[in-house]
Amino acid sequence: MAIIHNPTIDTLLNRRTIRQWTDQALSADEIETIETAAQRAATSQFLNAWSAIRITDKDIALKLASIGNQPYVAQAGALYIFIIDNHRNVRIAREAGIDDADMTFDSDYTFTQGQNDAVLALHAMETAAESLGLGTVILGCILNDSRAVIDTLHLPEYTVPVLGLAIGHPAQEPTLKPRMPRELQFFNNVYPDDSTTPNITEALADFDNAVSHYYDLRFPDQPVHAFTEQVVAQSTDTARLKKSFGKPARAQGFTGRSF
Ligand SMILES: Cc1cc2nc3c(=O)[nH]c(=O)nc-3n(C[C@H](O)[C@H](O)[C@H](O)COP(=O)(O)O)c2cc1C
Incomplete structure (x- = not known):
């Protein structure tokens, strides 16, 4: 048995977390590419129950870095916060005349669906970015204080922050972290x-x-x-x-x- 190599597999096999970047910003084409790739991810029941907030405001980036207690977050060339988003779907249902009391968008299952959607979209963006030679770190640290993230990003009802993704041109070359047998x-x-x-x-x-x-x-x-x-x-x-x-x-x- 041998691993079959192609550019997609090699991108996945070489992935590692990058936490230090050069000052070079991402180009408009790079942003266009990684955001479109994220949107192409599968989505449960086609509910599209996720969104991502682009953080371009330095003060908000610093606030998120402080919530996560990880200063390098604010130095990334691009920063996204992925959220479970049933707010949009609740609005659609309300506009169709459905009562909130009759909706099922607050169920545990809906929560899990949105979480799955958000993670799959984030992972597609991560892989797309790495295939372009960019380096990324997934940020669970924003959940140190979910309430502060909700307030900082003005997240409305039926949304929940899931993970951040910081992206940039790598300024470090870590070796691959081992995996278990x-x-x-x-x-x-x-x-x-x-x-x-x-x-x-x-x-x-x-x-x-x-x-x-x-x-x-x-x-x-x-x-x-x-x-x-x-x-x-x-x-x-x-x-x-x-x-x-x-x-x-x-x-x-x-x-x-x-x-
Ligand atoms: C859900 C999730 C949350 C993570 N949160 C953070 C984080 O907040 N800060 C950080 O530096 N790395 C974070 N990481 C990266 C992990 O530490 C990293 O993937 C793990 O140590 C394996 O290293 P590797 O990605 O280089 O193989 C996170 C990874 C995942 C999957």
């Missing part, structure tokens, strides 16, 4: 019984070792912890609850039945 992430037909890996930390030992040797340009003066150490450290991280609007995922009904 494929057999621990791709399963055949059913989820394997735990007895196939009696100790999952041991099964991940080589990967852990590779991760702790990875040279992370994000914090060059700090060692990178092994993957399993990172998981353990984050398993009791209460900031997670804040990012989910104060409700654990389980309470929001987004997890598997036997979680």
